[in-house]
Amino acid sequence: xxxxxxxxxxxxxxxxxxxxxxxxxxxxxxxxxxxxxxxxxxxxxxxxxxxxxxxxxxxxxxxxxxxxxxxxxxxxxxxxxxxxxxxxxxxxxxxxxxxxxxxxxxxxxxxxxxxxxxxxxxxxxxxxxxxxxxxxxxxxxxxxxxxxxxxxxxxxxxxxxxxxxxxxxxxxxxxxxxxxxxxxxxxxxxxxxxxxxxxxxxxxxxxxxxxxxxxxxxxxxxxxxxxxxxxxxxxxxxxxxxxxxxxxxxxxxxxxxxxxxxxxxxxxxxxxxxxxxxxxxxxxxxxxxxxxxxxxxxxxxxxxxxxxxxxxxxxxxxxxxxxxxxxxxxxxxxxxxxxxxxxxxxxxxxxxxxxxxxxxxxxxxxxxxxxxxxxxxxxxxxxxxxxxxxxxxxxxxxxxxxxxxxxxxxxxxxxxxxxxxxxxxxxxxxxxxxxxxxxxxxxxxxxxxxxxxxxxxxxxxxxxxxxxxxxxxxxxxxxxxxxxxxxxxxxxxxxxxxxxxxxxxxxxxxxxxxxxxxxxxxxxxxxxxxxxxxxxxxxxxxxxxxxxxxxxxxxxxxxxxxxxxxxxxxxxxxxxxxxxxxxxxxxxxxxxxxxxxxxxxxxxxxxxxxxxxxxxxxxxxxxxxxxxxxxxxxxxxxxxxxxxxxxxxxxxxxxxxxxxxxxxxxxxxxxxxxxxxxxxxxxxxxxxxxxxxxxxxxxxxxxxxxxxxxxxxxxxxxxxxxxxxxxxxxxxxxxxxxxxxxxxxxxxxxxxxxxxxxxxxxxxxxxxxxxxxxxxxxxxxxxxxxxxxxxxxxxxxxxxxxxxxxxxxxxxxxx
DNA sequence: TCAGGAATTCTCCAG
DNA sequence: GAATTCCTGA
Numbered sequence: 001x002x003x004x005x006x007x008x009x010x011x012x013x014x015x016x017x018x019x020x021x022x023x024x025x026x027x028x029x030x031x032x033x034x035x036x037x038x039x040x041x042x043x044x045x046x047x048x049x050x051x052x053x054x055x056x057x058x059x060x061x062x063x064x065x066x067x068x069x070x071x072x073x074x075x076x077x078x079x080x081x082x083x084x085x086x087x088x089x090x091x092x093x094x095x096x097x098x099x100x101x102x103x104x105x106x107x108x109x110x111x112x113x114x115x116x117x118x119x120x121x122x123x124x125x126x127x128x129x130x131x132x133x134x135x136x137x138x139x140x141x142x143x144x145x146x147x148x149x150x151x152x153x154x155x156x157x158x159x160x161x162x163x164x165x166x167x168x169x170x171x172x173x174x175x176x177x178x179x180x181x182x183x184x185x186x187x188x189x190x191x192x193x194x195x196x197x198x199x200x201x202x203x204x205x206x207x208x209x210x211x212x213x214x215x216x217x218x219x220x221x222x223x224x225x226x227x228x229x230x231x232x233x234x235x236x237x238x239x240x241x242x243x244x245x246x247x248x249x250x251x252x253x254x255x256x257x258x259x260x261x262x263x264x265x266x267x268x269x270x271x272x273x274x275x276x277x278x279x280x281x282x283x284x285x286x287x288x289x290x291x292x293x294x295x296x297x298x299x300x301x302x303x304x305x306x307x308x309x310x311x312x313x314x315x316x317x318x319x320x321x322x323x324x325x326x327x328x329x330x331x332x333x334x335x336x337x338x339x340x341x342x343x344x345x346x347x348x349x350x351x352x353x354x355x356x357x358x359x360x361x362x363x364x365x366x367x368x369x370x371x372x373x374x375x376x377x378x379x380x381x382x383x384x385x386x387x388x389x390x391x392x393x394x395x396x397x398x399x400x401x402x403x404x405x406x407x408x409x410x411x412x413x414x415x416x417x418x419x420x421x422x423x424x425x426x427x428x429x430x431x432x433x434x435x436x437x438x439x440x441x442x443x444x445x446x447x448x449x450x451x452x453x454x455x456x457x458x459x460x461x462x463x464x465x466x467x468x469x470x471x472x473x474x475x476x477x478x479x480x481x482x483x484x485x486x487x488x489x490x491x492x493x494x495x496x497x498x499x500x501x502x503x504x505x506x507x508x509x510x511x512x513x514x515x516x517x518x519x520x521x522x523x524x525x526x527x528x529x530x531x532x533x534x535x536x537x538x539x540x541x542x543x544x545x546x547x548x549x550x551x552x553x554x555x556x557x558x559x560x561x562x563x564x565x566x567x568x569x570x571x572x573x574x575x576x577x578x579x580x581x582x583x584x585x586x587x588x589x590x591x592x593x594x595x596x597x598x599x600x601x602x603x604x605x606x607x608x609x610x611x612x613x614x615x616x617x618x619x620x621x622x623x624x625x626x627x628x629x630x631x632x633x634x635x636x637x638x639x640x641x642x643x644x645x646x647x648x649x650x651x652x653x654x655x656x657x658x659x660x661x662x663x664x665x666x667x668x669x670x671x672x673x674x675x676x677x678x679x680x681x682x683x684x685x686x687x688x689x690x691x692x693x694x695x696x697x698x699x700x701x702x703x704x705x706x707x708x709x710x711x712x713x714x715x716x717x718x719x720x721x722x723x724x725x726x727x728x729x730x731x732x733x734x735x736x737x738x739x740x741x742x743x744x745x746x747x748x749x750x751x752x753x754x755x756x757x758x759x760x761x762x763x764x765x766x767x768x769x770x771x772x773x774x775x776x777x778x779x780x781x782x783x784x785x786x787x788x789x790x791x792x793x794x795x796x797x798x799x800x801x802x803x804x805x806x807x808x809x810x811x812x813x814x815x
Numbered sequence: 816t817c818a819g820g821a822a823t824t825c826t827c828c829a830g
Numbered sequence: 831g832a833a834t835t836c837c838t839g840a
Contacts, residue, residue, distance in 0.1 A: 085829065085830080086829060086830080087829085087830080088829095112829080112830060113829095113830075114829085114830045115830080136830090138830080139828095139830090211829085211830050212830095214830080215830095246829095283827090283828090284828075284829085286827070286828080287827095287828065287829080386827070387826060387827060388826075388827085388828095389825090389826060389831085389832095392831080392832095409828085443816095446816080446817075448816070449816090450816050450817080451816085452816085453816095607830085608830060609830080610829085610830080626827075626828080627827085628827065628828055628829090629828085629829095650826095650827060652826090652827075653827080662827095663827095666827085687831085688826090688831095689824095689825075689826085689831080690831055690832095
């Protein structure tokens with residue numbers, strides 16, 4: 001193992017293949033693991049890839065491995081870095097670990113990529129070129145900043161929509177590219193890069209970083225500072241990465257920096273990197289995730305050990321058969337098949353509804369039956385959907401039926417307008433040059449500072465190259481007076497905050513800013529006032545809870561020079577007293593040990609963790625969420641609604657194979673959430689954009705094994721009946737199911753009878769064969785609108801797919 | 816300056 | 831159908 005540096009702090013006497021010599025009997029830690037899991041947990045030092053199928057006990061393997069490393073003395077808490085994508089996953093890992101071992105988990109670096117980057121940047125902010133109090137922009141803030149920039153520089157917002165610019169900047173950073181690194185091919189690109197450059201200057205001036213910058217900046221910190229890099233490389237003898245298939249290029253490069261250096265074209269590493277992932281569950285390509293990182297990892301880290309976890313402990317085999325059959329339609333998989341020792345279980349139930357409303361009613365009825373019969377608790381029932389817009393109709397039906405439910409996603413606590421306003425005031429206390437926050441609240445509540453005044457102020461600030469806060473003194477007149485009063489208000493607040501605890505600071509700010517009074521006078525302000533109260537509570541529990549301390553450790557750089565190197569310290573005692581604890585807050589000055597103020601730490605927390613959107617977590621409620629949000633969760637009963645072409649698979653993703661395959665992986669994730677019972681449903685019509693759309697059943701139905709399904713409603717002609725002429729189909733289109741030739745009467749007579757009192761008027765239905773005078777015969781793919789505005793999408797073998805206005809086009813139904 | 820109504824846009828998502 | 835932006839009149 002030439003790439004393995006023995007100074008890395010891994011005890012070399014650990015006997016291969018993993019089980020320590022002094023443990024002839026299985027440690028209690030390792031009980032109840034199957035052979036695959038045991039092998040993964042007790043992997044000897046060295047890089048490894050664990051391919052963990054859905055429900056194969058991945059989190060358990062990860063946490064047990066960490067516990068095992070600590071217990072056997074192969075690592076000390078300070079030598080471990082475990083990185084995840086979501087706060088949820090990080091929290092769960094910490095919780096499970098502390099349940100397993102009586103250790104101080106604070107010594108370990110367990111967190112999200114962004115959380116750990118934040119920690120690095122706080123500890124080395126000077127080297128990273130950031131102020132100690134740098135603030136983090138969320139997506140909303142980022143969009144606001146870009147819009148402001150566009151207006152200042154007269155960017156044509158029709159040609160360069162701010163949202164697209166945000167996306168462009170984010171994807172550049174995900175690829176590790178600064179403005180100078182972006183290849184410029186045309187004028188548009190030139191302009192975009194210019195804006196990117198301006199945006200960077202603006203952020204630097206204001207002392208703010210966006211999420212992408214958090215990653216990129218800490219990558220550059222490691223890359224550009226040999227001492228810092230060497231320190232962390234030596235410290236982290238064990239790096240564990242969760243959901244590796246979701247890493248983007250920059251995150252992978254960041255991991256490589258922490259793992260070792262490239263010497264003469266080869267990666268020379270100090271510790272072990274264990275990556276856990278599942279290529280079949282990669283559902284974030286649209287935001288830069290690169291499944292290819294798994295192959296790159298194996299090659300560049302010269303990975304000798306790959307372990308597959310294929311035993312599924314979650315679902316019955318009918319459900320797994322569906323998942324396996326579906327995903328087998330994807331190409332280029334690493335190859336993995338889930339198996340279970342459990343029996344077939346119940347068949348997967350399929351339901352067709354005439355409308356989205358009827359679909360929701362059916363789902364709610366089934367849920368009530370399940371609960372009434374005692375077959376499932378409400379909290380063990382989940383309704384999954386492809387897009388958030390679908391939740392409303394289900395929510396309203398649940399509400400009408402009086403069924404408690406909980407929605408994940410949507411607007412979360414720290415994203416609410418009133419909370420953002422309050423946070424903006426708090427941020428100005430920390431950093432008066434944060435122009436984004438300044439603009440957010442300078443006139444909220446209204447204090448007579450309008451667009452005109454702010455334009456002047458922004459001009460002045462640009463002229464003087466200073467922040468809005470500093471430019472206020474240059475303005476005169478009545479507008480100037482209002483602004484001066486605002487700045488004075490902030491300054492008074494800041495002084496009042498001296499020596500106060502967080503609760504008092506926020507309380508005073510809420511009063512002094514006028515926010516409380518403003519919402520008190522607002523008819524619909526009651527909820528907002530409640531949320532502001534909740535903000536105080538959140539701050540309170542942040543200070544008292546362990547969550548505050550967990551981010552608290554950063555090693556002074558000097559630490560590395562004294563022996564022993566941390567990773568090598570005998571860790572049999574489990575506790576690591578040698579680690580300097582720096583509470584409260586993260587260390588921001590590695591020389592003096594200065595820490596972040598509680599307020600600054602709380603603001604960071606608010607930016608990195610948007611919080612839940614609903615408080616009643618403990619209640620026994622039905623769970624509603626998007627398929628994306630369901631990843632990593634499991635339920636006894638799962639409903640997947642809206643399985644229609646254009647919705648799932650989503651129309652934005654249907655045009656190319658890569659997009660379609662990601663949709664299929666998404667469906668795979670959805671199916672594998674279910675333990676006992678799975679319901680799939682689709683609807684003939686759906687209200688979207690306030691318009692009725694006529695949809696075909698999703699092609700995914702045709703990719704499931706018929707013997708595992710139970711059709712609750714008669715099987716209608718679906719996607720598979722189109723035959724030729726549909727793009728992106730390949731194998732799918734060929735599977736005709738014999739429904740295409742039905743007559744109108746037959747189609748309409750078959751149940752379920754649509755609830756519409758009158759038909760759509762044109763007599764067309766999706767799936768019918770029609771004739772057009774010019775284009776010839778074709779198949780109806782979709783119908784939108786009604787009456788005069790009705791349009792149909794028709795696939796013609798010769799002329800491609802066209803949208804036709806039914807009031808104009810003469811279409812006849814081919815019998 | 817600002818409230819309220821009209822027009823427009825847009826859906827996948829963690830940090 | 832909702833959130834956001836645009837627009838107009840007071």
